[in-house]
Amino acid sequence: MEVVLEGKDAVDWIYRGEGAANLVLGYTGSSPAFIGKIIRIQKAPRSRSQRMTGSPILSIHECLLWRDTNELGSSTSKEIVGQLFVLYVMSSFLGSEHVDAGIRILVSREFLESVEKNTLCQRPASRVQAARVNTLCDSALLVSDHSAFPHGKYRLHKFSPMVITSCVSILKEEPCISVEIKPKCGFLPCSKFIVEGNAIKRSVTRFRMHQVLKLHQGEISQVSEYDPLDLFSGSSNRVHDAIKALFTSPQNNFRVFLNGSLIFGGLGGGSDNTSNSISEALEDLIEGVIQADHGLRTSSFLQLVAETVFRSGVLNRLLGAQKLDMFDIEGAIHAYYNIVAQPCKVCRDFMDEELSHRYAPLHSISLEESLKIVRDYLIAATAKDCSLMISFRLREDGDPGPPDSTVYLEPTSQIFDYKAYFIDLDMKPLKKMVHYYELDQRIVSCYTQMLKTER
Numbered sequence: 001m002e003v004v005l006e007g008k009d010a011v012d013w014i015y016r017g018e019g020a021a022n023l024v025l026g027y028t029g030s031s032p033a034f035i036g037k038i039i040r041i042q043k044a045p046r047s048r049s050q051r052m053t054g055s056p057i058l059s060i061h062e063c064l065l066w067r068d069t070n071e072l073g074s075s076t077s078k079e080i081v082g083q084l085f086v087l088y089v090m091s092s093f094l095g096s097e098h099v100d101a102g103i104r105i106l107v108s109r110e111f112l113e114s115v116e117k118n119t120l121c122q123r124p125a126s127r128v129q130a131a132r133v134n135t136l137c138d139s140a141l142l143v144s145d146h147s148a149f150p151h152g153k154y155r156l157h158k159f160s161p162m163v164i165t166s167c168v169s170i171l172k173e174e175p176c177i178s179v180e181i182k183p184k185c186g187f188l189p190c191s192k193f194i195v196e197g198n199a200i201k202r203s204v205t206r207f208r209m210h211q212v213l214k215l216h217q218g219e220i221s222q223v224s225e226y227d228p229l230d231l232f233s234g235s236s237n238r239v240h241d242a243i244k245a246l247f248t249s250p251q252n253n254f255r256v257f258l259n260g261s262l263i264f265g266g267l268g269g270g271s272d273n274t275s276n277s278i279s280e281a282l283e284d285l286i287e288g289v290i291q292a293d294h295g296l297r298t299s300s301f302l303q304l305v306a307e308t309v310f311r312s313g314v315l316n317r318l319l320g321a322q323k324l325d326m327f328d329i330e331g332a333i334h335a336y337y338n339i340v341a342q343p344c345k346v347c348r349d350f351m352d353e354e355l356s357h358r359y360a361p362l363h364s365i366s367l368e369e370s371l372k373i374v375r376d377y378l379i380a381a382t383a384k385d386c387s388l389m390i391s392f393r394l395r396e397d398g399d400p401g402p403p404d405s406t407v408y409l410e411p412t413s414q415i416f417d418y419k420a421y422f423i424d425l426d427m428k429p430l431k432k433m434v435h436y437y438e439l440d441q442r443i444v445s446c447y448t449q450m451l452k453t454e455r
């Protein structure tokens with residue numbers, strides 16, 4: 001019989017974090033089926049009424065777009081769409097060993113109402129204001145908790161099942177420290193469809209330009225020092241620079257968890273800049289994990305993260321998926337209008353006759369070609385917005401374990417096991433293409449405006 005989470009079960013699920021679309025809860029109970037798992041619950045924007053599941057989730061044009069992907073088109077819940085998209089699309093780019101599509105689990109309305117009530121005081125005010133738990137959903141996604149290691153898994157492999165069963169309850173787990181990095185777009189576009197007026201996009205990253213717009217709109221108080229090109233550079237020094245910059249300006253791009261609890265960075269929104277008192281607190285909190293003197297632990301830890309990002313090569317696959325965006329939104333938007341069979345608003349608004357002619361060939365390609373351009377653009381959009389979670393656990397002396405997932409931290413002579421997983425791999429809605437185009441224009445225009453006033 002299928003398990004349903006009921007109202008009484010809500011006490012075992014505690015707030016972990018949230019993004020714009022989902023609320024994430026960790027498990028504190030004792031059911032073996034849920035230990036080491038989180039659930040991801042849909043939210044509903046307060047500006048819109050909540051949606052009941054049951055009717056098709058994808059629009060007619062989205063069904064066309066994803067028709068070759070197993071059963072995506074006929075899915076009747078967002079969770080199923082999410083699961084299948086991760087399973088059949090994203091994991092083929094990122095590697096199934098770095099992705100957990102999760103399983104769908106039924107939840108009662110009482111469960112969701114209790115969750116909504118219990119988590120209210122922990123959620124950031126801006127997130128509460130924007131959205132609430134969608135209590136009309138009947139399911140959520142159950143996913144591995146990437147901020148924890150599975151319970152003593154391979155350390156117990158040498159013992160018999162009976163010994164393991166009795167050990168698991170008394171074993172004292174090693175502390176697990178994890179980082180969550182939202183790398184954003186790691187390359188500069190070079191599409192021939194970028195108009196001359198936007199040529200700056202070829203030399204300044206989308207992240208840096210977006211920072212200026214966010215500052216202008218009061219969403220952040222300082223621009224970040226982080227440069228995604230460093231993180232994706234494949235050069236050890238530049239990766240170290242990127243991790244240090246993420247620590248200095250965490251915003252929503254960098255968080256640290258100790259045994260699943262957030263110890264650095266902000267929930268939801270994120271904090272702009274790291275003060276001395278925040279750094280001090282982190283030094284103390286990681287004492288049991290990084291065996292270095294006070295004052296040296298954080299830098300050693302950042303070195304551990306940078307080494308792991310660099311050695312694992314996990315970001316190479318992410319970059320490959322991001323680079324599916326070959327046309328840039330300035331090219332892909334025309335293919336979008338082909339698919340939805342509407343007159344292209346971008347060509348309509350070009351003042352320059354010559355420009356409209358330049359994009360005319362994009363309106364005479366086949367439907368198949370348009371579908372491929374937009375499909376690739378949307379997969380890349382997911383890859384530009386997802387996060388990477390890397391968890392570390394100290395390796396005991398003489399512990400064999402898998403050799404390919406360990407990292408040596410030179411300053412402390414410690415060896416850590418690590419695991420790296422991508423999270424938040426949701427499919428982006430087709431209708432967001434228009435928003436992507438408009439936001440891109442706003443970002444470039446704000447940045448070029450800023451350059452002019454600086455001169």
Ligand SMILES: O=P(O)(O)O[C@@H]1[C@@H](OP(=O)(O)O)[C@H](OP(=O)(O)O)[C@H](O)[C@H](OP(=O)(O)O)[C@H]1OP(=O)(O)O
Pocket residue numbers: 019020021210252268269381382384385426428432439
């Ligand atoms: O457009 P961007 O680059 O601002 O990305 C959005 C993110 O903003 P960021 O700049 O990372 O703070 C935004 O993150 P926040 O809500 O700002 O933490 C979301 O991830 C959004 O995705 P979705 O609408 O939830 O599917 C993201 O939208 P997508 O562009 O990925 O669809």
Ligand SMILES: Nc1ncnc2c1ncn2[C@@H]1O[C@H](COP(=O)(O)OP(=O)(O)OP(=O)(O)O)[C@@H](O)[C@H]1O
Pocket residue numbers: 016017018019020021022023024038040143144145146147180385387423424426
């Ligand atoms: N499998 C996981 N293990 C541990 N923590 C997780 C996991 N999935 C999500 N989280 C935590 O929950 C937070 C919110 O999750 P997620 O990014 O999936 O939300 P979202 O609403 O889909 O995000 P977005 O704003 O990008 O749409 C993450 O930032 C992370 O801290």
Ligand SMILES: [Zn+2]
Pocket residue numbers: 333334337344345346347348359363
């Ligand atoms: Zn057009």
